Amino acid sequence: MDAWMESGMESAVAPRLDRDASNCSIARTLEIVGEKWTILILREVWYGSFRFSDFERVLGCPRNLLAARLRMLVEQGILVTEAYKEPGSRSRPKYVITPKGMDLVPAVMGLLQWGDRYRAAPEGPTVLVRHRGCGARVEAQTRCDHGHHVQAHDMESVPGPACLPKPAQ
Amino acid sequence: MDAWMESGMESAVAPRLDRDASNCSIARTLEIVGEKWTILILREVWYGSFRFSDFERVLGCPRNLLAARLRMLVEQGILVTEAYKEPGSRSRPKYVITPKGMDLVPAVMGLLQWGDRYRAAPEGPTVLVRHRGCGARVEAQTRCDHGHHVQAHDMESVPGPACLPKPAQ
DNA sequence: AGGCTGAGTTTATTTTTATATACTCAGCTA
DNA sequence: TAGCTGAGTATATAAAAATAAACTCAGCCT
Incomplete structure (x- = not known):
């Protein structure tokens, strides 16, 4: 057990340790998935949605935000787009979760x-x-x-x- | 295994099931902890901070937002305030996590x-x-x-x- | 060629956040 | 009793994010 942990410690981290609060994995994760709609988009992907219009319909989220969030998720490697084609329609992008997203x-x-x-x-x-x-x-x-x-x-x-x-x- | 799970299902939930996206525990949780700063405040509590001024100093978060977020967390029973007193100072509030917050x-x-x-x-x-x-x-x-x-x-x-x-x- | 559809982009407006400063208020200390 | 401190509140302004609605664009279908 570390020296600073001995005697009288109640809190989880050494008191007064002046950490830089932005140098934190929680903060860095939230920079990517902490914006409005992002987690809910991932929830929908997890539940099986993959079309832009599905996300829009189910979430009721504005289209420009949806586009921005999907772009971020793809940039970050959490989702990837694949092409899919329904008979009678042209090929469209399909959003698919990656292992990084699964994590x-x-x-x-x-x-x-x-x-x-x-x-x-x-x-x-x-x-x-x-x-x-x-x-x-x-x-x-x-x-x-x-x-x-x-x-x-x-x-x-x-x-x-x-x-x-x-x-x- | 449920009937709708048989044959050809790839996604996690029955396709086309028109759930109401707002009737969702994830969305309801994010209503409370999904605002900016909230999770980071909880992180600081978890790491052992409990004073208003500590949160302010470590997070660099505006005081009015910090007060609003703490109020929300207390209203929701995630934090409670107790009195604490340092020698030479008057009694002040201390933010402490509850079992609901621990969860x-x-x-x-x-x-x-x-x-x-x-x-x-x-x-x-x-x-x-x-x-x-x-x-x-x-x-x-x-x-x-x-x-x-x-x-x-x-x-x-x-x-x-x-x-x-x-x-x- | 003209219409339709899904997947966006653009633009304007509103709402939230952020920042900064001043102010309050209780109680300890000089 | 006057000053100091921590924990806020109040107010104003600026910046960022969210919302809403119109617009684009490719390609399939008739």
């Missing part, structure tokens, strides 16, 4: 789960996520590399290699 | 993890989250109730009890 699923599942727990409709959740193999309900969890299920209060956040002090002002 | 940790860990994987500084992550008991790295995962680790493509999303068709337009 956002735990975060989105976490949001879904919190909403199900605290803000669901009286009848229950709108969508159930199940394991395709065994049919059991899927849940976002936090676990350590030893396989223990870790509750929030059993975590400690320690400075990593890129933790630089905030430049003095 | 957002899996989602926030998911965001952290994605940023660590795809947008970290060259030196590595800024913060490491460890299990207080065994010291091992903590990770956000998706698992089913049978304990299987479930990848995104092994999930299926099926309509839940509150899945009403979108009202015809």
Whole structure:
């Protein structure tokens, strides 16, 4: 256990450690998926939509924002466009999630789960996520590399290699 | 397996199912924590900050927005204020996370993890989250109730009890 | 050739955020 | 009792984001 963790520590990180708040993976993730509509677009992709017009219809999101968000997601490698063609129509782009996009699923599942727990409709959740193999309900969890299920209060956040002090002002 | 899942299904939800996109736990969660600064405030609480002035200094967020976001988080029961008193100062409010707030940790860990994987500084992550008991790295995962680790493509999303068709337009 | 459709782009307007500054208010300290 | 401090509130302005509606453009269909 690190020296600064000994004696009287209550909080997760050394108090007064003047981190640079923008040098943070959470902030960097939110720069990409934290704008309005982005997560909901990903939700729709995850639920099986892939057409521009589907996103627009289901989300009710303005077209220019939808175009901007899709452009961002493609630039960032979270979605890719493929061509698809329906009989009688010309070829159009199809938005498909990449492995990098798939890696956002735990975060989105976490949001879904919190909403199900605290803000669901009286009848229950709108969508159930199940394991395709065994049919059991899927849940976002936090676990350590030893396989223990870790509750929030059993975590400690320690400075990593890129933790630089905030430049003095 | 449900009838609509048979034959030719590729996407996670029955195609053309006209869900009402706003009747969604993800959307409802984002209504509360999806505004700018909110998740970053929670991150700071999680890292051990609790004073108004700490949030302001570390995040560089405007005071009026900070006050508005804290008010929202308290209204929603994600944070509570307690009184704390430093010697020589009068009693002041301290923002403390509730169990309801703790339940957002899996989602926030998911965001952290994605940023660590795809947008970290060259030196590595800024913060490491460890299990207080065994010291091992903590990770956000998706698992089913049978304990299987479930990848995104092994999930299926099926309509839940509150899945009403979108009202015809 | 003319119309239709999906996938956007453009432009104008409104709403949110951001920034900056001044102000309040309680209680500790000199 | 006057000043200082932390935790806000109030107000004004500027910048950014969201919304709404009209417009473009390619290619299929008649």
